Amino acid sequence: MTGPVSHVLPDGRWHFQHGPIDIIAYAQGDAADVRRAHQAAWERFSTVLSELVAELPTLRQPVGQACALQGEIAQRMWHACRACTASTSEFITPMAAVAGSVAQALIACYNRPGIGRAWVNNGGDIALYLTEGQQVRVGLFADLARLDDTMLATGVRTDGVLEIDAGLGVAGVATSGWRGRSYSLGVADSVTVLAATAALADAAATLIANAVNVDHPHIVRRPASELKDDSDLVDIAVTVDVPLLTDEQICQALQQGLEKAHALLQNRLICASVLTCQGWFANTWSGEISRMRLYA
Numbered sequence: 057m058t059g060p061v062s063h064v065l066p067d068g069r070w071h072f073q074h075g076p077i078d079i080i081a082y083a084q085g086d087a088a089d090v091r092r093a094h095q096a097a098w099e100r101f102s103t104v105l106s107e108l109v110a111e112l113p114t115l116r117q118p119v120g121q122a123c124a125l126q127g128e129i130a131q132r133m134w135h136a137c138r139a140c141t142a143s144t145s146e147f148i149t150p151m152a153a154v155a156g157s158v159a160q161a162l163i164a165c166y167n168r169p170g171i172g173r174a175w176v177n178n179g180g181d182i183a184l185y186l187t188e189g190q191q192v193r194v195g196l197f198a199d200l201a202r203l204d205d206t207m208l209a210t211g212v213r214t215d216g217v218l219e220i221d222a223g224l225g226v227a228g229v230a231t232s233g234w235r236g237r238s239y240s241l242g243v244a245d246s247v248t249v250l251a252a253t254a255a256l257a258d259a260a261a262t263l264i265a266n267a268v269n270v271d272h273p274h275i276v277r278r279p280a281s282e283l284k285d286d287s288d289l290v291d292i293a294v295t296v297d298v299p300l301l302t303d304e305q306i307c308q309a310l311q312q313g314l315e316k317a318h319a320l321l322q323n324r325l326i327c328a329s330v331l332t333c334q335g336w337f338a339n340t341w342s343g344e345i346s347r348m349r350l351y352a
Contacts, residue, residue: 060102070094072101077158080177081166083185089170097165097176104129104158115150116288125150132157136255140263140325148263149288152238156230156258159183163227163254176254179237181230183254184220191221198332198348199245200235215337215348216330220250226327228254232265233332239280239287239294243301243309243333244268249317250327260317260326268313268331270306274299301334310338310345318343 060074072079081097083090107127108115114124115133119141123134133150136157141148159176163183166174173190176183184192195214220226232238233246240262247265251257276297280289283296301309310331317329317340331338338345 060105062098062101070098072098074101074105077101077105078179079159079162081162081174083166083171083174085172086170089168093166093168093171093174097162100162100165104161108154115154116286117149119148119150129157129161132160132255136253136259139256140259140320143323146263146266147292148259151288152262153255153259155179155181156183156228156254156256160228160254181254181258182228184227184229186220186222186227188222191219194218194220194229196246196248196330198337200233201245215332218248218250218330224250224327225252226250227252228257230254230257230261232261234265234295234298238262239283239289241266241292241294242268242313243270243275243295243298244313245332245334247313247332248330250329251325252327256325260320260329264313264317264320264329264331267316268309268333270301270309270312272299272301272305298334303336306333306336307345309333310336314338314340314343314345
């Protein structure tokens with residue numbers, strides 16, 4: 057495996073990559089302070105993968121009653137997953153929060169004078185830094201099956217936009233679903249979570265997406281170990297294909313996910329969530345389940 061690499065994109069964003077970790081970082085503020093913040097983030101990033109690999113066997117174990125992890129990011133992963141499952145018996149390992157926890161570690165480098173706002177995007181899981189009066193708009197794209205070369209060439213049309221300002225207390229946005237890069241037990245095309253930290257958002261999105269589920273004889277599931285021999289989910293059956301569901305089945309699945317999201321919301325572990333499945337969506341602020349309306 058090659059070492060970490062970085063380069064500056066034409067629009068001023070920085071790209072960090074090392075093994076499976078792929079980061080896009082952006083900041084606004086005094087030019088010199090922005091450069092220093094990016095450099096600090098790069099220096100922090102250069103050690104992340106080795107730190108995680110050193111504790112990988114423990115990171116792949118289910119979260120228990122006590123944390124045996126040593127690294128800063130590893131401990132953050134564990135505590136986020138533990139917080140989201142403290143009152144349940146759900147299976148989860150710290151790996152459910154790895155992308156958000158890495159983004160959260162890097163965003164700390166931008167919390168300094170001279171920076172007005174910044175974000176670190178780790179494969180779609182995002183950590184935010186917003187000073188007073190600042191905001192950011194996050195686009196929602198519900199179903200990766202719709203993404204094709206034509207759309208990439210002509211411009212991606214989002215299914216919605218979340219406007220997040222500093223006063224909301226949101227510093228993390230994460231998305232999970234059965235079509236994503238991580239495995240899911242449910243049938244959600246996507247579940248996007250806003251939370252006070254990126255680590256909590258990541259763990260919660262995983263759990264809510266798992267809960268968006270319904271019984272159907274043609275949903276295809278396979279043991280995670282057959283898809284990836286070192287998966288932390290071992291032999292747990294994960295979703296690999298979902299047929300067209302009836303409206304009733306979609307609403308049933310979304311309702312189950314919504315109930316999980318509301319439980320996390322009531323425990324102050326998330327700030328909000330949007331759940332989507334086959335052209336339908338639900339959200340925690342209205343509690344309604346309805347058909348989606350596409351807009352740019």
